[in-house]
Amino acid sequence: AKQLGGNLVRHFVEQMALDYQRQVQLRNALQLALDKGELEVFYQPIYDTKTREIVALESLVRWREDGEFISPAEFIPIAENTGQIIPLGEQVLELVLRDIYQHPVLQQLQIGVNVSAQQLQRYDFASLIQARLAHHQINASNLTLELTEGVFVGEGKATVASLQALQDLGCSVAIDDFGTGFSSLSYLNRLPADVIKIDRAFTAGLNEDPELQAVVRGIIELCDYLGKTVVVEGVETAEQCEIFSQLGVQRLQGFYFARPMPLADVLKLLNS
Numbered sequence: 001a002k003q004l005g006g007n008l009v010r011h012f013v014e015q016m017a018l019d020y021q022r023q024v025q026l027r028n029a030l031q032l033a034l035d036k037g038e039l040e041v042f043y044q045p046i047y048d049t050k051t052r053e054i055v056a057l058e059s060l061v062r063w064r065e066d067g068e069f070i071s072p073a074e075f076i077p078i079a080e081n082t083g084q085i086i087p088l089g090e091q092v093l094e095l096v097l098r099d100i101y102q103h104p105v106l107q108q109l110q111i112g113v114n115v116s117a118q119q120l121q122r123y124d125f126a127s128l129i130q131a132r133l134a135h136h137q138i139n140a141s142n143l144t145l146e147l148t149e150g151v152f153v154g155e156g157k158a159t160v161a162s163l164q165a166l167q168d169l170g171c172s173v174a175i176d177d178f179g180t181g182f183s184s185l186s187y188l189n190r191l192p193a194d195v196i197k198i199d200r201a202f203t204a205g206l207n208e209d210p211e212l213q214a215v216v217r218g219i220i221e222l223c224d225y226l227g228k229t230v231v232v233e234g235v236e237t238a239e240q241c242e243i244f245s246q247l248g249v250q251r252l253q254g255f256y257f258a259r260p261m262p263l264a265d266v267l268k269l270l271n272s
């Protein structure tokens with residue numbers, strides 16, 4: 001037993017060392033990519049449930065190392081730890097605004113950009129957005145800023161104020177991954193948010209789980225009452241599509257409709 005325990009500990013320590021090595025490697029490689037401006041942006045269409053037309057796009061950062069994509073699920077948390085999320089966020093914003101400026105068809109849609117809580121805390125985020133929008137001559141109403149529920153933990157007054165400032169500019173604010181965090185439904189009405197994005201976890205479990213359906217129905221009714229737009233993420237099947245249509249969700253996003261894709265492919269979709 002002692003031997004087994006020793007092996008386990010050694011295995012664990014080795015694994016930690018490997019993970020750490022990989023993280024240091026990724027952090028350094030990411031810094032090079034940031035310095036050289038190598039990050040790219042893909043877009044995933046978001047559809048109106050009734051008309052089945054594209055009404056919005058979510059921008060998603062992409063990082064290609066030696067021809068292979070590294071998952072944001074792996075490098076975003078590292079960038080959050082190292083503070084690299086700040087320049088990363090700025091670069092993504094520039095790429096997106098440039099795309100919108102160059103392609104008027106994108107000016108008809110709401111374009112979502114993911115924002116880290118750190119970006120709100122680090123500086124006057126609304127002023128940055130205002131300046132970058134002006135620089136690229138883009139309307140604020142063109143932009144939706146997506147923040148995860150986590151930023152609202154503790155109901156930070158400063159957070160609420162900076163989201164309010166974004167809304168005052170004319171941008172939309174979306175709460176991302178809704179349902180996974182610590183929020184309770186009761187504070188939905190106090191959040192300066194226009195859009196609620198129901199997390200993929202709900203979508204995946206919905207058909208077999210009547211209780212989950214009841215929770216989602218509750219969220220949708222409340223959002224309806226509060227005048228917030230509901231988007232469901234991670235729609236992968238016709239069946240899920242059907243369920244959410246019947247529940248009255250306004251917008252759907254997921255592989256069933258379209259995967260995240262390069263701008264050129266989105267433009268083809270929009271023009272077809």
Ligand code: C2E
Nearest residue numbers: 060061072073076092114115116234235236254255256260
């Ligand atoms: P997210 O904001 O929740 O973005 C949606 C993620 O779900 C994307 O993963 C997308 O590819 C994936 N997805 C969309 N539809 C489906 C589906 O039907 N099934 C499944 N299984 N997945 C689907 P991605 O691009 O790997 O991004 C992962 C996360 O990384 C994002 O989650 C977001 O939190 C973060 N992220 C991505 N781009 C940025 C960025 O520019 N800035 C920041 N701060 N975070 C970003």
Ligand code: CA
Nearest residue numbers: 058114146176
């Ligand atoms: Ca998002």
Ligand code: CA
Nearest residue numbers: 176177197233
């Ligand atoms: Ca999400």
Ligand code: CA
Nearest residue numbers: 148176177199
């Ligand atoms: Ca997520």
